[in-house]
Structures are given as structure tokens and as C-alpha cells.
Amino acid sequence: MIAKWYGLAAQSMLNKEIDVDSDVLKLMLVTTGYSFNQDTHRYKSSITNEVTGSGYTAGGATVTGVTFNYNAGTNVLSFDANDVSWDPITLTGGNAAAGAVLYNSSPGSDATRPLLIFIDFEGTFEPQGGELTIEWAAGGVGAVTVA
Secondary structure: OEEEEOOOHHHHHHOOOOOOOOOOEEEEEEOOOOOOOOOOOOEHHHOOOEOOOEOOOOOOEEOOOOEEEEEOOOOEEEEEOOOEEEEEEEOOHHHOEEEEEEEEOOOOOHHHOEEEEEEEEEEEEOOEEEEEEEOOEOOEOEEEEOO
């Protein structure tokens, strides 16, 4: 899997559109029909082709247990969270999961819900009534070097 920050996420954070400590973050699944654009996609309204299927709720799952860590030795600010699971979930055919989008769901509309990170699965997953888990890397959900 390849995870990338949306380029405008930092601008959204500096504009106080994202407060990771108190806002509700969600992780939504998308099909191969979604075309990631790191430079222009800023809000959830830019996201197309969300999966549909049994066991999946539109908008995705709430991300819990968000924590921050700053490493003064490396100048890296990282954040982590609990893994996200759908169990059971069934996705088939054109609704196979090809990626996931982490976004702030707290603002009132999709046009104002900032995007943070896109995860490209580099393939598709078609769970058939089983569990689909997004397990964050040992280093966390995301990190930024501040030096």
C-alpha cells in the first residue's frame, strides 16, 4: 500500500479547518473509479466512487484513538490511531475497495470536510462477508518532518 498526504491538508490545518484532537476523522473506501489528485483535491466533495456494499456505511468508519508524538531527535511529528475494521463486509465487482481516504467529517457538508491522506491499495479487495481491516504502519497513520 502507498499512503500520501493530500497537498492542501496542511493549508486546511493552518486555516483551523482540522482539529485532529477533537474533530471526528473518518476513513472511507473508494473503488478504482476514484482518481487521486494530490494537488487539487481538498474536500470530501472531490471524492468520487465510494464503495457500496453490505456492512459498509456511506461516509466510512470513524477513526478512534488518535494520538500525537513529536520526536525532537528527528523533527518528525506523527499521529497514530486505532486500526479501522469493517466486519462483516461484502464488496463485489465494481464495488471492490481499491483505496481509502482519511478525512475530517466534523464540518457540516462535503464541500467543507477537509481531506488528509489517501491510501492506494495497489490492487482491489473483494471481501465476501469477512473482515476488512486497515492496519496502520508501525510509525503511525501519518507523519510530517518539521525541520
